[in-house]
Amino acid sequence: MIAAMSADRVIGREDGLPWDVPADYAHFLASVRGGAVVMGRRSYEIFGGDLEDVLAIVLTRREHAPAGTQRAGDVETALADAAASGRSVWVAGGASVYAQVLPYADALHLSIVPGHFEGDAWFPAWDERSWALAEESAREGYVFRRYVRTASDRS
């Protein structure tokens, strides 16, 4: 999963991000480029137009997904289709999708934006005992942290 968040896990406000950190957005686009990107329908409508060279798999209960994307009607199908593509699999939000996919995730690529922001969407709390910090680097306007899973959340 890849996300940008504040220290208190805010990820969104209305139809966008609560901050403007261009280096992080560029990092996001570069990270997922070439991959299979699973997104909720709302997030795809916000960010999908910026994605380049991706297989976009959009979760929706509607009959049709946005043009140029592959529809998935549930999380398991989305992840299976992404894996079957042979591309790197990325899950890029939003809040509802992060919460559903967290138990399946094996890595978290998190950009931490300093400061407090008003928001209406949050990244789910994760159990620190199941994850190890594999990488941390200060970048322009954010701190990048990569966590890898060390224990299953699923019984």
Ligand SMILES: NC(=O)c1ccc[n+]([C@@H]2O[C@H](COP(=O)([O-])OP(=O)(O)OC[C@H]3O[C@@H](n4cnc5c(N)ncnc54)[C@H](OP(=O)(O)O)[C@@H]3O)[C@@H](O)[C@H]2O)c1
């Ligand atoms: N900071 C970041 O890194 C980041 C990244 C992405 C998004 N965001 C933010 O997150 C917010 C959007 O999050 P959100 O939770 O409101 O929306 P979302 O997760 O992007 O999309 C929600 C929609 O996805 C579909 N969906 C979700 N789970 C599904 C399932 N199990 N089966 C079928 N369809 C499913 C439904 O679409 P239908 O209504 O079409 O059925 C649902 O309405 C925005 O503020 C955005 O800016 C932040």
